[in-house]
Amino acid sequence: MTVLVIVVPLVGAVVLLGLGRLLPRRVSDGLAAAAVVATCCLAVALLHRTGAGRVVAWMGGWRANGTHGVGIPLVADQAGAGLVVIAAVLTCAALVYGWRYFESVEGHYQVLILLFLAGMAGFALSGDLFDMFVFFELMGAVAYALTGYKIEDPGAVQGGLNFGVINSLGAYLTLVGIGLLYARTGQLGLAPIGAALRGHGADPLVLAGFVCTITGFLVKAALVPFHFWLADAHAVAPAPVCVLFSGIMVPLGLYGALRVYVVGFGGVLGAGDVRRTFLALGVATALVGAVMCLAQRNLKRMLAYSTIGHVGLFVMAAFLLTPDGLAGAAVYVAAHAGVKAGLFLTTGMLLNRYGTVDEHDLHGRARGTGFRVAFLAGAFGLAGLPPFGPGLGKALSEDALGAAGYGWSSAVFVLVSALTAGAVLRAALRVTFGVGPHPSHARRTGETSGAEEQEVDVPLRRVPVTMAAPAGVLIAAGMAAGMVPWFARAASRAAARFLDAGGYLAQVLHAAPARPVPASPHAFWTAGGVALGLVSAVLATGVALAAVHPAAVPRGLRRAAPALRPGFQVLRRAHSGHVGDYVAWLLLGVVVLAVGLIPALTW
Amino acid sequence: MTYLAYAVAGWLFLAGSLGIARSRHLVQAIVALSIAQSGTYVLLLGVGFQRHAAAPVFTADMTIRSAVVDPVVQAMTLTDIVVSATITALLAALAVQAAKLHGTADPDDLRTLQG
Amino acid sequence: MSRGVRMAVCAVGALGVAVLLAAAFTRMPAFGGAHHPYRDAAVGAAVRHATPNVVSSLNFDQRGLDTLVEEMILVACVLASVALLRPAHHESERPARTGGRVLPASRLVGYVLLPVTLALGLDVVLHGHLTPGGGFQGGVILATGLHLVYVTGDYAALRRLRPVAWYAYGEAAGAGAFLLLALAGLVSARGFMADILPPGRFGALFSAGTVLPFSAATGCAVVCGMVVLLAAFFRQELQITETGEADR
Numbered sequence: 001m002t003v004l005v006i007v008v009p010l011v012g013a014v015v016l017l018g019l020g021r022l023l024p025r026r027v028s029d030g031l032a033a034a035a036v037v038a039t040c041c042l043a044v045a046l047l048h049r050t051g052a053g054r055v056v057a058w059m060g061g062w063r064a065n066g067t068h069g070v071g072i073p074l075v076a077d078q079a080g081a082g083l084v085v086i087a088a089v090l091t092c093a094a095l096v097y098g099w100r101y102f103e104s105v106e107g108h109y110q111v112l113i114l115l116f117l118a119g120m121a122g123f124a125l126s127g128d129l130f131d132m133f134v135f136f137e138l139m140g141a142v143a144y145a146l147t148g149y150k151i152e153d154p155g156a157v158q159g160g161l162n163f164g165v166i167n168s169l170g171a172y173l174t175l176v177g178i179g180l181l182y183a184r185t186g187q188l189g190l191a192p193i194g195a196a197l198r199g200h201g202a203d204p205l206v207l208a209g210f211v212c213t214i215t216g217f218l219v220k221a222a223l224v225p226f227h228f229w230l231a232d233a234h235a236v237a238p239a240p241v242c243v244l245f246s247g248i249m250v251p252l253g254l255y256g257a258l259r260v261y262v263v264g265f266g267g268v269l270g271a272g273d274v275r276r277t278f279l280a281l282g283v284a285t286a287l288v289g290a291v292m293c294l295a296q297r298n299l300k301r302m303l304a305y306s307t308i309g310h311v312g313l314f315v316m317a318a319f320l321l322t323p324d325g326l327a328g329a330a331v332y333v334a335a336h337a338g339v340k341a342g343l344f345l346t347t348g349m350l351l352n353r354y355g356t357v358d359e360h361d362l363h364g365r366a367r368g369t370g371f372r373v374a375f376l377a378g379a380f381g382l383a384g385l386p387p388f389g390p391g392l393g394k395a396l397s398e399d400a401l402g403a404a405g406y407g408w409s410s411a412v413f414v415l416v417s418a419l420t421a422g423a424v425l426r427a428a429l430r431v432t433f434g435v436g437p438h439p440s441h442a443r444r445t446g447e448t449s450g451a452e453e454q455e456v457d458v459p460l461r462r463v464p465v466t467m468a469a470p471a472g473v474l475i476a477a478g479m480a481a482g483m484v485p486w487f488a489r490a491a492s493r494a495a496a497r498f499l500d501a502g503g504y505l506a507q508v509l510h511a512a513p514a515r516p517v518p519a520s521p522h523a524f525w526t527a528g529g530v531a532l533g534l535v536s537a538v539l540a541t542g543v544a545l546a547a548v549h550p551a552a553v554p555r556g557l558r559r560a561a562p563a564l565r566p567g568f569q570v571l572r573r574a575h576s577g578h579v580g581d582y583v584a585w586l587l588l589g590v591v592v593l594a595v596g597l598i599p600a601l602t603w
Numbered sequence: 604m605t606y607l608a609y610a611v612a613g614w615l616f617l618a619g620s621l622g623i624a625r626s627r628h629l630v631q632a633i634v635a636l637s638i639a640q641s642g643t644y645v646l647l648l649g650v651g652f653q654r655h656a657a658a659p660v661f662t663a664d665m666t667i668r669s670a671v672v673d674p675v676v677q678a679m680t681l682t683d684i685v686v687s688a689t690i691t692a693l694l695a696a697l698a699v700q701a702a703k704l705h706g707t708a709d710p711d712d713l714r715t716l717q718g
Numbered sequence: 719m720s721r722g723v724r725m726a727v728c729a730v731g732a733l734g735v736a737v738l739l740a741a742a743f744t745r746m747p748a749f750g751g752a753h754h755p756y757r758d759a760a761v762g763a764a765v766r767h768a769t770p771n772v773v774s775s776l777n778f779d780q781r782g783l784d785t786l787v788e789e790m791i792l793v794a795c796v797l798a799s800v801a802l803l804r805p806a807h808h809e810s811e812r813p814a815r816t817g818g819r820v821l822p823a824s825r826l827v828g829y830v831l832l833p834v835t836l837a838l839g840l841d842v843v844l845h846g847h848l849t850p851g852g853g854f855q856g857g858v859i860l861a862t863g864l865h866l867v868y869v870t871g872d873y874a875a876l877r878r879l880r881p882v883a884w885y886a887y888g889e890a891a892g893a894g895a896f897l898l899l900a901l902a903g904l905v906s907a908r909g910f911m912a913d914i915l916p917p918g919r920f921g922a923l924f925s926a927g928t929v930l931p932f933s934a935a936t937g938c939a940v941v942c943g944m945v946v947l948l949a950a951f952f953r954q955e956l957q958i959t960e961t962g963e964a965d966r
Contacts (some may be wrong), residue, residue, distance in 0.1 A: 003910045011789060011897055018890030059783045061909030070763050070780045100660050108801040115794045130679055134787045141693060141791050145798030148697050152806045154704040155715040161697045165623060165636055170692060175643045183746045184649040187753040208742035232716045291964025447718045577716035579632060580624040581719050587620060594738050609743040611930045617732045624728040654750035659772040660850055667765050673757040678776040685854050689795035692947055696802040699954060
């Protein structure tokens with residue numbers, strides 16, 4: 001029954017593929033929505049079952065005999081099942097948003113969305129490394145197509161190409177890693193590989209296998225320096241597709257890397273070395289995302305860099321590899337998914353109503369209450385304002401990092417949240433309130449403008465409820481995640497289960513019965529977390545006001561600005577939109593990752 | 604000669620990556636990507652090779668104890684080839700549209716996404 | 719980055735990756751060695767299910783989920799290419815031009831080779847469980863065999879031979895048959911994609927359980943999918959122009 005979560009969207013896709021050209025638009029919309037709603041119910045049922053323990057389902061009726069069986073298992077724990085639920089909910093929002101108005105010929109968009117959901121569900125649940133790779137390629141293929149979907153937009157096809165080439169190269173590197181691991185262990189399943197590597201030394205083959213295998217997943221997760229494709233893809237993909245990318249596809253890359261480490265390499269590569277390397281990469285990612293975020297005038301590109309910034313924070317918390325850190329990252333990811341998805345849908349509504357997503361061109365044009373509430377809620381949510389969801393995730397992550405001896409990282413969290421939320425708030429003030437002097441329309445060299453092709457056949461005079469409702473519901477859900485203690489407790493139980501590699505191996509290899517894990521009793525707001533959340537919200541407001549009224553900034557701060565400009569220009573020119581540059585950074589990133597993990601070698 | 608297959612695999616992957624970086628035409632970049640992937644085929648098949656072993660197809664004169672090469676990597680390579688061929692087609696479709704819209708197929712001249 | 723800087727960064731990265739891979743390769747098990755535990759298990763399982771071609775047994779039986787997803791990637795990419803190569807707002811589709819010179823000898827070669835190639839492709843698909851081959855390999859042979867008519871003839875002959883709508887339905891039918899067969903295993907409580915047909919006699923045509931039906935369904939989906947894919951590229955190149963552009 002577990003496999004139905006993957007098969008139901010596939011069946012829906014194949015039915016729509018065959019009948020798409022015969023059915024009227026409403027029927028194909030309805031069929032796709034029915035398939036997604038069914039998947040959502042199945043995913044929630046699966047999540048409920050994982051509360052009692054991991055669910056292991058062998059495909060094809062093959063069972064493992066010790067470590068030398070054949071067959072592919074699907075292994076669902078709370079983390080994997082939870083991600084499938086988020087994927088299904090976001091896909092539902094994307095389909096509702098695209099109802100009737102989204103330009104879709106012969107049901108192509110609905111089929112691609114359903115295949116994307118199946119790919120994501122399979123990736124989250126698979127217990128076999130090569131199977132993860134194949135689901136990863138399914139996700140990727142559909143993502144490239146959805147990114148380039150608006151074929152009249154020159155940026156869209158370029159963004160799709162950049163995305164496609166870099167992601168594919170990362171995936172091929174993952175396959176190299178799988179080949180190396182197969183040479184060493186003779187196995188393809190995650191659990192048999194973990195069992196075979198455990199207790200032996202970490203020699204360069206194991207290190208190369210680890211680095212190459214997770215590179216593809218880290219490209220998807222947009223870790224620096226693999227992150228360049230994300231801004232390009234988000235700037236040009238349709239808004240509902242950006243929802244899926246930022247909300248669930250990027251976190252799935254992080255999930256894949258974590259799962260491979262915890263189950264496969266937890267017994268052979270020391271957690272301390274892995275933690276230090278990823279902490280450094282996480283800080284770099286967070287800072288790059290936050291700084292680039294402020295420089296964007298294309299609203300979707302700005303939200304994309306905000307995602308990169310937050311991914312850096314997720315990596316810092318998750319790769320602590322402690323239950324508290326992972327729980328904080330889980331809450332942060334879920335709440336961020338809701339808020340960021342809602343912001344992307346709001347931006348899509350701006351595009352379909354006013355014909356542009358350029359912050360300068362939209363100055364003062366979208367003064368409706370709905371837009372104001374959505375942007376303000378999104379901005380303060382991302383800033384980490386208590387008692388909202390992203391703020392709880394941020395607070396839990398800061399506590400976990402502080403407890404592990406990395407108290408300075410709270411400063412990074414506060415800074416990055418303030419900068420990214422300040423950029424969104426600046427956009428809110430300019431676009432929905434018309435605050436500040438009207439900025440120039442002229443596009444400076446090296447900037448990406450917000451000119452974009454609309455997603456609907458004719459510009460909308462009023463925003464339909466099928467577009468507004470998903471945005472509102474998602475933002476509300478993301479914010480509410482911080483106000484219910486149950487959610488944080490569930491996240492900490494999921495984190496404890498995720499890190500229990502011994503239990504995973506026993507259940508998959510030896511069919512041991514499932515065991516419950518205890519929850520951390522303190523997983524909720526603390527005084528320190530509330531204080532830091534308020535600080536970053538206040539800073540975000542300051543950043544936004546300074547950006548909108550530069551004359552009001554104190555002279556001392558204004559004099560500091562020219563000193564930072566050369567460094568900033570170098571960073572900006574590095575994001576060139578040229579696929580060859582991205583490949584160069586990808587190769588360099590693999591080297592950096594390997595060099596960072598050299599201390600983990602024990603041979 | 605024991606490392607020749609692996610060295611060729613590594614060389615193909617890196618040559619393909621370098622090819623993407625220095626390409627002057629989108630189709631050249633896509634073909635270089637295919638070359639990078641061919642490296643993975645060679646690596647997989649090299650890992651599964653056994654000297655003096657037959658192909659993993661059992662004819663009438665073979666028994667279950669006959670030595671065959673590793674069929675698992677061959678199945679993986681088959682999956683890999685299908686996946687990459689179709690994704691190459693997808694990227695080629697994107698390249699066709701990009702060349703039409705930008706008027707050029709040189710990656711150096713595609714300037715819509717900067718900063 | 720300028721070209722020079724890009725190549726310098728790339729060179730450093732490539733050198734580092736080369737060192738990493740070299741360090742890994744020198745510690746791999748000896749090339750051509752005999753220790754392959756997964757192979758031993760897979761061969762045993764294939765023989766138990768009466769499938770002489772172990773690779774097909776792995777593809778359609780033991781690791782069938784991978785093949786299902788691979789099939790779906792094919793479907794996704796074909797659909798994506800059709801969607802991406804559709805006429806844009808400012809473009810329209812004009813009828814294919816006829817005329818041009820085709821050598822009669824070339825056409826004859828095409829007409830002779832077409833049934834031979836199709837028979838070969840069908841043989842590869844239907845004997846996928848006995849000899850090297852299977853749905854994917856045979857499907858590609860069939861699809862490219864159909865396009866022999868284009869290579870040795872002209873586009874008009876190709877269009878007469880393959881009405882694209884039929885092939886679009888065929889692809890959905892092939893993928894649907896694959897899914898139904900996989901779900902049949904689930905319904906019969908043997909497991910998703912389980913082998914629900916009797917294994918039969920080793921080496922006979924109707925043996926190897928569900929490997930043959932899966933192979934056939936895959937072959938159908940692959941040939942139809944490849945034809946639709948190539949048709950989209952042909953249409954984009956030969957028939958889609960900007961609206962208002964004079965016929966050249």
